[in-house]
Amino acid sequence: MKNRVFISYAADDLERAETIRNDLETAGAATWMAENDLVPGQNRKSTITQAIRKSRFFLALLSSNYLNQKSFAQKELKTALDIRDEYPADDISVIPVRVDQCEPIEERLAGLHRVDLFPSYEAGLKKILAAVLNRQKTASQPVSPVTSEPEMPDSSSIQADTFDEVSLKAIHDYCKKARSLHEKIPLAGFKTNLRVPIHVEDIYVPLGAMIDKRIVGKACFADADDANKHLEDCGGGREISIPDAFQEAVKMKRRSVVILGDPGSGKTTHLKRVLLWCIGGGLIKLGLREEMIPVFLPLRELEDLGKNLDVFIQQQLDLPHLDTPEGFGRGLLKRGNLLFLLDGLDEVAEAEQRIGVSRWIEKAHDIYDTCLFVVTSRFAGYTEEARLSEDFLEIHLSPMTTGQADAFIRNWYRIIETGTRSDVKQAEIIAQDNAADLIERLRQPEFRARRVFAMTRNPLLLTNLCRIVEIFPTPAQHSMTNAPKCF
Secondary structure: OOOOEEEEOOHHHHHHHHHHHHHHHHOOOOEEOHHHHOOOOOOHHHHHHHHHHOOOEEEEEEOHHHHHOOOHHHHHHHHHHHHHOOOOOOOOOEEEEEOOOOOOOOHHHOOOOOEEOOOOHHHHHHHHHHHHHOHHHHOOOOOOOOOOOOOOOOHHHOOHHHOOOOOHHHHHHHHHHHHHHHOEOOOOOOOOOOOOOOEHHHHOOOOEEEEEOOOOOOOOOOOHHHHHHHHHHHOOEEEEEHHHHHHHHHHOOOOEEEEEEOOOOOHHHHHHHHHHHHHOOOHHHHOOOOOOEEEEEEHHHOOOOOOOHHHHHHHHHOOOOOOOOOOHHHHHHHHOOEEEEEEOHHHOOOHHHHHHHHHHHHHHHHHOOOOEEEEEEEHHHOOOOOOOOOOEEEEEEOOOOHHHHHHHHHHHHHHHHHHHOOOHHHHHHHHHHHHHHHHHHHOOHHHHOOOHHHHOOOHHHHHHHHHHHHHOOOHHHOOHHHHHHHO
16 A cells, blocks of 8 residues: 555645645655545544554644644644654654744654755655655565554555565455454444444453463363463463464464454454554564465355365455455465464364364465464364364463453443544543443442453453443443343
8 A cells, every 4th residue: 555644734724735735646645634535524533543543654734824723733743743652763654844934842843854845845845755655665664553553554565576466456455455344343232223333443452361381281171261270270371462472472483373262252353453453564563474464264154174275265355345356365375474364263063064174274274384374262162173283372362351341441432422422522521431430330349249240351241231331321220130121
């Protein structure tokens, strides 16, 4: 994808901003401007913040108008600088551009080399284009922190001679569609439909996990508590944050990973978050190789074990919502350096079939040795017979801690309130108050003594709890007898 440029400007400088936008797009850069890209009815603050995060460059058109007005432009600049603080120091994501003789007072701009569009606009534009269009030729791919919003990979960074069956445009189009397909969490089962989209990156809370370091030992456990207790008792486990799984696998000389967890523990959501991180430039941060392309494959749809991986991939990529070119899956396999996200081994219902799928995965793992595999399964479906080979590092998702549950609740209310109210500041205050109220109630003895407390340890059940509280907002209605009415 082209390196998108977010253009921040004062209202009085709109004409100059439009000129720069046109010149950038003529030169081949993608841009985002509120005047052109903000859709009527959208929440201005949240939409602009998301657009900044998804842009590779932030162009601040500094002028007397920009600096003298208390406007959205100054808020945009603060947001961009806050995001930049999360990046490596040499990452030029914020470009100060002076359009007149002004002197910015923002201290964090002092260390950034600026561009002047005076006395020569053409000379200044040339410098901007050099930064935006030639970045890939002069530096390595930027490393996004895993907390950032996803963005499309720059397909120009993939050398054309690494494969001959898949075009760079086809890869870009696939990444764009894969992101669109997996960026939201479907909330099924409620009679009252939620009218606010829940984006994975907005709701996601990195969970803890336990690495199975044992050389020998059983694979079958009843649930996460049983698994973790067993590993603690035998000294065969070590706690990590789940985003660190790939780096831990490398340390232990394993190429791939199995993520085991309870129903609703966040296995699929984590796979989708990994996909978005990969597409968004977070490969190195996750411990993955540069230019690795993720492919999400639901194992419940694997029907013919007699066929090779290329057939299954092509079947999935041929689906209407991806609509890839003919032979795209085979071309990806020829290219190599793929991350296969194989979701739901336990969803293969028949035990014998599940064993066959495990052997099929192992065979594919041996054949495609430049690729990495991540397999998810519930504990109940990961039997001794279906257990994958020693090349797969087994990781057990842990139940949510109190701190993680609190973060999840805050994320939930922030999404709901900012997505349904036009006054963003008001929405944020209400979200904080509602989250604090629910968190406080969950601390009360009557909640902790009941089965409600168990719901706070599981992402899916905690989502359901938040929905119940939304549907039945008063404390008197929060009886668990009301829960069936929500499904």
